[in-house]
Amino acid sequence: MEPLDKEQQFERLYVTPSVYEWELIVNPNSKRIGGAFILFLVSALGGALLFWSDPSWIALVPVIVGVFMTPWYRYLVSADERYYYVINQYGMYSTSEQIIPEIAYTIVRRSAWVGCAICVFAVIFIGPIAFVGAGGAALMSFTMTNFRSVPYKNQCLFDGYAKLDNIDGIVYELFTANYHYGFDLMIPESKLKSIIDVIKQYNDTFEEEFVDLYKDSKFQARPVILEIVR
Template structure:
């Protein structure tokens, strides 16, 4: 029988029909909305304090700038950096794999791409009318503009091959680690799916160990935990 190298084993893993699969929509940070409002409030207070102690044109400019920055930065933090995520997990006889992707409206990517094309146009006109020296000190911005013209969602993939041993760590917050002899696989498992996943893992591994951990008990007060918003399947 031909022995497959690791790359071939991974290809076989993705090509094999799933034995068990589940899909979730996750809020990656349960406190993200409060942090967003708090950040905006801090910027507004700083701007107001600046205007109070310096009620001249420079103070007005600083206050308006802070509010303007907050109006863009806070939605960026909430709806792009901490957007909901879609996680899809698969188990078959060769191992496990997952894909995760942020749920961001396509209009957001379109705005970024079009803004990048505007930046590219500005760089081209600057090079034509000012010369190559226009890029001195702004080379990074020019390179970023050209790079962001293809800005789009790219799913993140991860996988873990079975080797006969599995240690299943399940945390009360629903995050889990499935450890083999050489690798580990991080995933999020709803409580109602634990039994089915355990039975599937036991089916394809000679040794199966499990451990349940209450990570809420001694967690820091402001630690962020993922929240399952929807079990798609």
């Protein structure tokens, strides 16, 4: 029997029944409230600069855009995420996706087009100086006109050697002999031992290491588990 190529191994990984699985709902950014505040502050400062150069209603454009963009950043861009992980005899795979109702994507896309139009009119009426405040808002609005949920998939094949690095708190990375970039994992403490036992079962060699990449970072936003679904 001919050995399977990498694509065939991935196909086998996904169709093989799971040995262990878990699912989490996670706040991916513990500092998202602060980020939303900074976004609004930048928009307000842009409006102040416009008003200083040309006292008119146009100065309200970046402020209005900021009022709409701030909740979008907090509840859409930095929304909670659902992570699902599966381990079987051939390796691991995962899916992750933001938890956002489809109606919210529709509202964002339509509102973003309105924001684009407002920014364009601002530039037409007051000239290039409008880019001081409206330029950044316009760029963000154009970016969000195609805003939609895109599930992210990842996989890692077992090859006899596995090393689990604890990066920080619930954040882990799994390395194998042929996977040097690290398979990202979110592991609650209550499930850590069970997951390690399963990984050991299908690998001849297993190592653990704690790597605190953020020990010198005071402003690192760390993910927080909100719910362990299973």
